[in-house]
Amino acid sequence: MKRHLNTSYRLVWNHITGTLVVASELARSRGKRTGVAVALSLAAVTSVPVLAADTVVQAGETVSGGTLTNHDNQIVFGTANGMTISTGLEYGPDNEANTGGQWIQNGGIANNTTVTGGGLQRVNAGGSVSDHGYQCRRRTEPSGAGSEHHSERR
Incomplete structure (x- = not known):
């Protein structure tokens, strides 16, 4: 019999690769660092096209x-x-x-x-x-x- 039949997964930030990876629900995460979050936010804002207002x-x-x-x-x-x-x-x-x-x-x-x-x-x-x-x-x-x-x- 398998130990974990119903396993839940979550996303964990991998600071080495700079990506979110799938991990077991028991895995620990330190979270994203502020610099990465700010860079991702700026990239998202600057890539939105300017629409007529x-x-x-x-x-x-x-x-x-x-x-x-x-x-x-x-x-x-x-x-x-x-x-x-x-x-x-x-x-x-x-x-x-x-x-x-x-x-x-x-x-x-x-x-x-x-x-x-x-x-x-x-x-x-x-x-x-x-x-x-x-x-x-x-x-x-x-x-x-x-x-x-x-x-x-x-």
């Missing part, structure tokens, strides 16, 4: 600085200061209507924004954009038909 600036929140690229979207209900927008519409056979940019919503404010070639900034009704003292607002007519683009020095 959609960020929302909530009402009452202020975000300063940053760049929108690679189809990033920023939806602004609060205040965004000093943003650079270099993402927007693509042209070609695979283009999409909305591929990124900054969207100023009702009550949202964007100050000193730089829009580079291909960049897209949309100011919806009730939103406001200001650059070096000039302000641009979009408002709807009382009838709801049409809109007016308005630029003035403030």
